[in-house]
Structure formats: C-alpha cells, structure tokens
Amino acid sequence: MSAPVPDTRRTSGVRQRGALDPRGGSRASDSQPFPVSAAWRPGDPVGRRQFVEVGAVELEAGGVLPDVTLAYETWGTLNERRDNAVLVLHALTGDSHVTGPAEEGHLSAGWWQDMVGPGAPIDTDRYFVVAPNVFGGCQGSTGPASPAPDGAPWGGRFPMLTVRDQVAAEIELTRALGLDGWHLVVGASMGGLRALEWAVLGPEAGIAVECLTVIAATAQSTGDQIAWAHPQLTAIRSDPRFRDGDYYDAAPGDGPHVGLGIARQIAHTTYRSAVELDARFGRIPQGGEDPMRGGRFAVQSYLDHHAAKLARRFDANSYVVLTESMLTHDLGRDRGGAVTALRAVTARTLVVAVDTDRLFLPDESVRIAEHVPRAEPATMLRSDFGHDGFLVEFGQLGPVVGDFLSRARPRST
Numbered sequence: 001m002s003a004p005v006p007d008t009r010r011t012s013g014v015r016q017r018g019a020l021d022p023r024g025g026s027r028a029s030d031s032q033p034f035p036v037s038a039a040w041r042p043g044d045p046v047g048r049r050q051f052v053e054v055g056a057v058e059l060e061a062g063g064v065l066p067d068v069t070l071a072y073e074t075w076g077t078l079n080e081r082r083d084n085a086v087l088v089l090h091a092l093t094g095d096s097h098v099t100g101p102a103e104e105g106h107l108s109a110g111w112w113q114d115m116v117g118p119g120a121p122i123d124t125d126r127y128f129v130v131a132p133n134v135f136g137g138c139q140g141s142t143g144p145a146s147p148a149p150d151g152a153p154w155g156g157r158f159p160m161l162t163v164r165d166q167v168a169a170e171i172e173l174t175r176a177l178g179l180d181g182w183h184l185v186v187g188a189s190m191g192g193l194r195a196l197e198w199a200v201l202g203p204e205a206g207i208a209v210e211c212l213t214v215i216a217a218t219a220q221s222t223g224d225q226i227a228w229a230h231p232q233l234t235a236i237r238s239d240p241r242f243r244d245g246d247y248y249d250a251a252p253g254d255g256p257h258v259g260l261g262i263a264r265q266i267a268h269t270t271y272r273s274a275v276e277l278d279a280r281f282g283r284i285p286q287g288g289e290d291p292m293r294g295g296r297f298a299v300q301s302y303l304d305h306h307a308a309k310l311a312r313r314f315d316a317n318s319y320v321v322l323t324e325s326m327l328t329h330d331l332g333r334d335r336g337g338a339v340t341a342l343r344a345v346t347a348r349t350l351v352v353a354v355d356t357d358r359l360f361l362p363d364e365s366v367r368i369a370e371h372v373p374r375a376e377p378a379t380m381l382r383s384d385f386g387h388d389g390f391l392v393e394f395g396q397l398g399p400v401v402g403d404f405l406s407r408a409r410p411r412s413t
C-alpha cells in the first residue's frame with residue numbers, strides 16, 4: 001500500500017525573486033544569500049562523524065588521488081564474532097547521517113530514520129551499522145572542495161571518479177575498521193550502484209559480502225539516465241559562476257547555485273512520478289501568483305524550493321563528479337558484461353524497485369534479480385512517489401528489508 005500523497009497545494013509565498021536568482025533565495029522571505037558552496041571543509045562542525053584516512057586511491061580512469069579521507073558514522077556495537085556489520089550507502093545527495101536528529105554539522109535529521117535505529121528494520125540493537133559519505137562527496141569525505149597537495153581546493157582539477165573507485169575507498173575504510181566482511185551491504189539509487197559494485201569488488205579484495213540489498217538501482221546506467229543527466233551537467237557547467245569548477249574563493253552568494261538549482265529541478269522531476277506531480281499540484285497556481293501574469297504554478301514553486309534547498313547544502317563540483325560516476329557505472333566493465341558480473345555475485349540478495357520509478361526502471365531491478373544466483377525475485381513497491389519511494393515508503397520498505405534480514409540473520413545476533 002502506498003503512503004497517502006500529501007497535499008502541498010500551498011497558498012502562500014508570493015514570488016518576488018526567482019529561486020535561481022543569483023542574488024538571493026527562493027522566496028521573498030529568504031534573507032540569506034546562497035553560500036558559494038555547501039562543501040564541508042576541515043574545521044566545519046563535525047557532529048557525530050568520524051574520519052579515516054584511506055590513503056592514495058588508484059583511479060579506474062587513470063591516475064592516483066593522494067590522501068583520501070572518508071567521513072563516516074556508526075550506530076550499534078560490533079559483536080565478538082564480528083559478523084553483525086551492516087554497510088549503508090547513500091544516494092546522490094545523501095550523506096553519512098542515516099539516522100539521528102538534525103544537529104551541529106547536519107542540517108536535517110537522518111534520511112533513513114525509519115529504516116535504521118533501535119528496533120527498526122535495520123536494528124541497531126542487533127547490528128553494527130556503518131555509513132560513509134561517498135568519495136567525491138561534500139560532507140566530510142575527500143571531494144573537489146578538499147585541499148589538493150598544493151593546499152588549494154582541487155576544484156576543477158578533481159579527477160573523474162567511477163563507482164568502482166568509490167567502493168575501492170570504502171574497502172579501505174572497511175579494513176581500517178578492522179572488518180573482513182559485511183553481513184549486509186545495502187544501498188538505494190547511487191547507493192544501490194555502489195552496493196552492487198561492492199558485491200563483486202569486495203570479495204575480490206578479500207572483504208566478504210554475506211547479504212546484499214539493492215534498491216531502485218541498475219547494473220549499468222541506461223541511455224535514458226545518461227540523457228537526463230546531460231542537461232544537468234550542462235546547466236552547472238554553463239553557469240558563469242561555475243568558472244570551470246574553481247569558484248571556492250567567490251564571495252558569499254556568488255557561487256554556481258543557479259546551475260546547480262536547475263540540475264536539481266531536472267533531477268527532482270525524474271525522482272517523482274508524473275501521477276504524483278499531477279495529483280499533488282495539477283494546474284494549481286502557487287498561492288497569490290497568476291501564471292498568466294508571470295506567476296508560477298505550484299509545481300514550479302515546489303521545484304524552485306527544492307533547487308534553492310539543494311544549492312544551500314550541496315557542492316556543485318561534487319554534484320558533477322558524483323553524477324558522472326553514475327553515468328559511467330557499468331558492473332560488467334572489464335568483467336565480460338553485466339550479466340556475467342551479476343552471475344558472479346555470491347551474496348544472498350534482495351532487490352527492490354518502485355513500480356513508478358521513471359529513472360531507474362523496475363525492469364532493471366528485475367534483470368538484476370534474474371541473474372544474481374542467490375537473489376530472491378525482485379520486490380516491487382507500489383507507490384506513486386516514483387524513484388524517491390525509497391525515501392518515503394517506509395511502511396512497505398521496512399518490512400521487506402526487515403524480513404530479509406531476519407531470514408538471513410547471523411547466528412550470533
């Protein structure tokens with residue numbers, strides 16, 4: 001059963017400046033200019049994050065990135081047999097703050113509060129849960145805003161990363177934690193791409209993956225996904241304030257938030273379903289505005305809101321680097337193709353899709369489940385929320401993941 005679609009046909013918020021106006025925020029009430037970038041820098045609030053230096057990472061596309069650091073959070077306790085560790089991998093604009101309140105260093109409460117915690121489907125009374133911020137990200141792990149060896153931010157010099165590079169860094173984190181395996185690796189969307197890559201690269205590197213949960217993901221990025229991402233990348237790169245990625249010395253409000261905001265609007269539309277956008281917003285004007293006289297429809301205001309919100313909390317360079325890593329994702333690269341790679345996965349596997357996902361099509365999930373030898377048939381969530389269903393439909397997703405874990409529980413837990 002899908003969650004009820006909330007009514008957000010708001011009636012306030014007369015538009016005086018556009019969300020993407022470089023001088024200011026989305027609404028007349030916004031008084032703070034957008035930051036240059038929302039990238040975490042050394043010295044910024046840490047919250048409950050920990051950091052591990054994983055050293056130099058040899059990159060799949062060539063070259064080496066020195067001095068890589070990963071930020072991560074943990075919950076629960078590693079047991080004596082060390083067989084209760086769970087790795088949770090976030091999506092494109094997520095971070096290590098899987099669960100817990102908004103706090104210093106984290107503007108929002110955890111993005112999977114209903115999934116991870118004491119008594120939750122991923123029960124932190126039972127499991128030791130680890131969540132890293134992705135390599136290339138902007139919430140504590142090494143990314144384009146981090147200092148290069150010359151002390152200046154990498155900026156436009158930051159190299160292209162692949163999903164495999166991100167997992168290679170996470171393998172080093174695993175070793176640094178003294179673990180030789182995960183009971184479960186779970187991720188959705190970009191996190192699902194990493195989870196799949198983990199299922200192949202982890203065992204190759206001597207890190208066992210007993211169980212795998214891949215949600216709203218794909219074994220290879222599709223032409224459609226590449227197509228949707230292309231205008232997002234173009235929007236950021238063609239923002240004059242992007243300055244080829246070297247904007248970290250810009251004055252507050254003078255960063256590439258216009259391009260980043262447009263990218264988010266395109267992406268966010270693909271994260272939701274046509275049915276939901278029509279049911280929620282339809283042709284309703286935003287309160288007090290008249291689309292016939294330069295005003296907006298409510299759905300335009302909604303997208304402006306999400307654009308402004310992301311521009312305040314995310315770094316445009318990281319958005320580019322992570323998006324490109326998703327575009328080049330191919331589990332089968334140098335492994336004889338995707339099907340051969342899927343057949344090599346030894347983990348007991350749960351694959352979950354959202355039936356209205358128009359970005360990560362359910363058929364891609366079905367394909368994963370068909371070829372992974374120990375996969376159960378793909379579970380289809382019924383939801384009008386589209387791809388973002390994995391962030392909303394906890395009433396369905398929780399029991400699915402909880403049941404899978406209880407069937408695959410290690411003896412010691």
Ligand SMILES: CC(=O)SCCNC(=O)CCNC(=O)[C@H](O)C(C)(C)COP(=O)(O)OP(=O)(O)OC[C@H]1O[C@@H](n2cnc3c(N)ncnc32)[C@H](O)[C@@H]1OP(=O)(O)O
Pocket residue numbers: 008009010090091092093094095111286298299301302303305306309388391392
């Ligand atoms: C692993 C990860 O992916 S972590 C990253 C997850 N977080 C994000 O993606 C951040 C962006 N947020 C979202 O995409 C969504 O909020 C989700 C997926 C987390 C939750 O979805 P929903 O509960 O359906 O939220 P929804 O999409 O309706 O957005 C609600 C926001 O839109 C605003 N909104 C709704 N209608 C309008 C409108 N007509 N005009 C302006 N703003 C509007 C709400 O006020 C609310 O604002 P707030 O979030 O600042 O409080």
Ligand SMILES: N[C@@H](CCO)C(=O)O
Pocket residue numbers: 091092093094188189190271387388391
């Ligand atoms: N809302 C999610 C969708 C991408 O999977 C995010 O921003 O990360």
